[in-house]
Amino acid sequence: MRNTAYQIIKVCNNPHMIDSRDSSVIAPVTGRRRLLIAVAAGLAILLLAGFGLAHWAAGRAGAQTAVEAQQNARAHASLLESELQKFRLLPRVLTEFPDVRAALADKSDAASRRLDRELEQLATRTDAAVIYVLDADGTTIAASNWQSPTSFVGENYRFRPYFRDAMQRGDAELFALGTVSGRPGLYLARRVNAGGDADGRALGVIVLKVEFDKLETRWADSAATTLVTDAAGIVVMSSAPRWRFRSFGALSARDRQRLRATRSYGDAPLDPLPLRRTGDVLRIGDQSYFQVAERVSLPGSTLRLLQPAEPARASANATARVIFLILLILVGAAIVSLLRLVERQALRQAAHEALEREVAARTRDLRAANDELRQASERQAETDRRYRAAREELAQASRLGSIGQITAGVAHEINQPVAAIRSFAENALAYLGRSEGDKARANLDHIVALTARVGAITGELRNFARRATAPLGPVALQSAIDGTLLLIGDRLRAQGIALDVELANPAATVHADRVRLEQILVNLLQNAADAVRGLEGARISLTAHGGDPVAIDICDNGPGVPADLKPQLFTPFVTGRPDGLGLGLAIASDIAKAFGGTLSIIPSPLGGAGFRVTLRPA
Structure with a gap:
């Protein structure tokens, strides 16, 4: 078949080369059949693509509209909730207002008019539509709109549910149309009791009306339509x-x-409303909307956001049409190319060889590309290995740097037992000279104990300096803290710093590596010691809490961490000390993460800085 195709191309490129053998190969019937098959395949592709793009456009439009509707609904519900929270506290405060209780108690015109003016000022300052006070019979004795032609003074609202509910339960809310003003709003009512006691006699009700014209105007800036319906489904x-x-x-x-x-x-x-529902799509008149409902704190009310479906649908359809047009052009170009190929009908053996060479070249290119990809993968693996090695080198360098700071303390810890060993040895020689073997043996026992002490100190220092190559596993928390104090304890004592150590569970074990865990503790204790250096009454606390996770808190009573450094404190080269490199906390944080834990800032009970290391229990 491949040789036959080459023969066709050879003849098309050079018609003079057609011979009887080539003529049998390039029969017109075969070319027309191939062309018809190609055209039919192209049309089938276009048909399937059309159906697929239509389905894709519908799905994309629905998803886009749903996301926009959900975001808009939450934003509009938040606006409404913030508006409600602003006004709900006011009636509660006004019930404690002495002039309100005084006006309800004596019902004199002077007290009511004084309260009118105060309510008028308060309504102006708080942007409330109207604030008014009803007596126990439901008659308005004072109102912020007392000078308005639509004044509520003298009106009786005993029939209103908010009055009855407030008198019975203490407070009530009702969205209704004003009987005097004719304007809709939310009525917030609260009962006023004699003496301010919840069990006192009910004197009346104070009512605040809130109108939402400004909020509805802000909602109207959105392309969506926002509604709030009450428990009966009425759009309020x-x-x-x-x-x-x-x-x-x-x-x-x-x-x-x-x-x-x-x-x-x-x-x-x-x-x-003329509604027609189809799944999540709602049709009102000739418009389609995607509906999202959000619960709001109005009693029995729901915020409904109707996001127009047409803009997203039109956008998705336009995109689908562009894709279909591009596909149509590509299929048409393919058919034209095939037609030209069939029309030319030329093939030469040289083309076959050239094609073989091209295939071989492409194969070489593929092999080369594959080799490049493999080398890139190896380089990436090597980069990762170097990164991990560099991170461990940095941690090792930090440990060695810490050793430089704690060497003096460790030397002092060793000098004392070494001096004692010399004294005991000299005394033992004297006892042996006097044939007092028992006393010499006692001195030698003391020398053995002091040698063990020196060995423990130098062993801890050697372990701290070695590379941490051990795999993670159970580490006794008490042992790690003891090792840390061997390294840094003398420095704290030399600076006169009081160290409080408290372990809730001395037998607790954590999933870690002891050397790197001690590195974290040494870094945090050294930072705390630097923070309280020269401070009278300097104090550091080390507290370990059991549980899952295990928490180790290191706190001091120093000046604390500046607020501007807290967000980036664990970033390399960020430090609050003029002589600091800013690597200690960054390395400690990386080590804690490698253990599956965290290092974070906490409030210090001592008043300074506090850090918490959380680790998984072993």
Whole structure:
């Protein structure tokens, strides 16, 4: 078959080379059949691509609309909640206002007018629509709108549910249409008791009305339509004013009768919106929306955000059309190329050889590319290995640097037993000279004990200086802390620093490497010692808490960590000391992470800086 194709191309490139053998190979019927097959395949591809792109566009539009709707719904619900929280505290505060209780107690005109002026000032400052006080019979005795033509003074609101509920339960909330102003709003009511006692006699109710015109205007800036519906499904707030006091679904006769009796929405017809639901898609009139509902703290209310589906659908369809057009061009170009190939019908043996060479060249290129990829992978592995080695070298350098700081203390720790060993040895020689073997043997026992002490100190220093190549495993927390104090304890004592060590569980073990764990503790204790250096009453505490995870807290009573350094304190080369390199905490944090734990800043109970190392229990 391949030789036949080469024969066709050879003839197309040079028609004069056609002979009887080539003519039998390039039969027109074969070319036309191949062309028809190619055209049919191209059309099938276009048909499948069209269906696939249509499905993709619908899915993309739905997903995009859903994400936008959820984000907008949360943002709008947050705006509403912040507005509610701003006003809900005010009625509670006003019930403790002496003038409110005084006006309700004596009901004199002078007290009511004084309260009118105070409520007027308060409403202006807080941006409340109106604040008014009802007596025990539901009659308004004072209101912030007392000078307005629509003043509430003298009006009786005994029929309002918020009055009855507040008198019974202590507080109430109701979204309703104002009977005097005709404006919708949220009524926040709270009962006023005699003497301010919750069990005292009910004097009346203080009511604050909140209107949400500004909030609805802010909602209207969004492309989505935002609604708030009450428990009956009535739209009480809306960024589209034409939908206010319409219902999501038909109202029952009982609900209509209840709403009419309380005059919650005045004479509004409460007609249902023309809704048609298809899954999450909601059609209102000729518009499609994606609906997202968010619960809000209004009693029985729900915030509904209707995100228009058409913009995202139009965008996705436009993208699908562009992709389909590109695919159409590509398929058309392929068919044209095949047609030209069939029309030319030329093939030469040299083309076969050239093709073989091209294949061989491509194979070489592929091999070379494969070799490059393999070398790149090896280089990456080598880079990772060098990084890990460099990190360990840095930790080792940090340990060796720490040894330079603790050498003086360790030397002092060793000098004392060495001097004692010499004294005991000289005394033993004297005792032997006087044939007092028992006394000589006692001195030799003391020398053995002191030698063990020197060996423990030098062994701890040698272990601390070695490379940490041991695998992670159980480490006794008490042993690691004892080893740390062997290395740095004398420095703390020399500086007059009081060290408090407290282990909740002395037998606790953690998943770590002892050398690197001691490195963390040495770094933190040295930093604490530097922080309290020269401070009167210097103190450091080391506390270990059991559990999962195990927490080790190291705190001091120094000046603490500056606030501007806290966010980047564990970053290399960040330090608060003029002579510091800024590597100790970064290395300690890396080691803790390698153990599967953390190193973080905590408040110090001593008033200075505090650090916590958390480790997995072994």
